[in-house]
Amino acid sequence: MRLIALNKPFGTICQFSPHETRPSLAAHVDVPGVYPAGRLDADSEGLLLLTDDGNLQTRIAEPRHKLLKRYWAQVEGEARDDALRALERGVDLGDYVTQPCRARRIDAPAHLWDRTPPIRYRASIPTSWIEVEIAEGKNRQVRRMTAAVGLPTLRLVRVSIGALDVFTLGLAPGEWRDVDPRAPWRA
Known part of the structure; x- marks a missing residue:
């Protein structure tokens, strides 16, 4: 094996x-x-x-x-408490409702590698970083979850599995x- x-x-x-x-x-x-x-x-x-x-x-x-997967997401906009709580409760994505998860704001990860190509920078639109832990893992789930609470994902990095x-x-x-x-x- x-x-x-x-x-x-x-x-x-x-x-x-x-x-x-x-x-x-x-x-x-x-x-x-x-x-x-x-x-x-x-x-x-x-x-x-x-x-x-x-x-x-x-x-x-x-x-x-129930093997947890941890993601760091750079999202468009400021990650507000209400959006994070909505992620944690579970989000109705239309075709299914996500299971409860863990979500929190984090500082921009200083030790994260550069992405090629980098995300498009727009001075008039702030970004923030969040950490999301889920046990599911359906197609584009974290991106769909963040979009559903008004925080479209610009960059998504899976940091850990278990x-x-x-x-x-x-x-x-x-x-x-x-x-x-x-x-x-x-x-």
């Missing part, structure tokens, strides 16, 4: 097969037989786990296993390493 932690760069799609306009995981991980345990959309970056074991893939990705943290692992964008398959559940 193999588990790989990858710092997925912005713009990379979560598949190994070639894509016409974007790099795939194959541009960063040359290991046969591993597949993503969950996904990050192409416009998101950060920690992605890959495995060759279907049971492990399910334990990581399925919400019923006990695995991209900074503790020391992974720069595009870098990967093998990790112990028990690691996500260790406190």
Whole structure:
């Protein structure tokens, strides 16, 4: 059984097969037989786990296993308390209501790598950073949640999955390493 932690760069799609306009995981991980345990959309970056074991893939990705995923989101506007409380209660996205989560304002992360390309800067529109922890992980969920409470996401970075943290692992964008398959559940 193999588990790989990858710092997925912005713009990379979560598949190994070639894509016409974007790099795939194959541009960063040359290991046969591993597949993503969950996904990050192409416009998101950060920690992605890959495995060759279907049971492990399910334990990581399925919400019923309650493995927390922590995200840092740079959002358009000032993150107000009412918007954060709405995120924490759960947000009606039309097709489903999100489960309760943790959400808080954070300072702009000083040790976060630069994104290429950078987000578009607009002097007249302030931005702020929030941290969101969810156990779900549906398609574009954090982006849809923040938009629903009036805070569109400009940059989204998955920082951790369970006990695995991209900074503790020391992974720069595009870098990967093998990790112990028990690691996500260790406190």
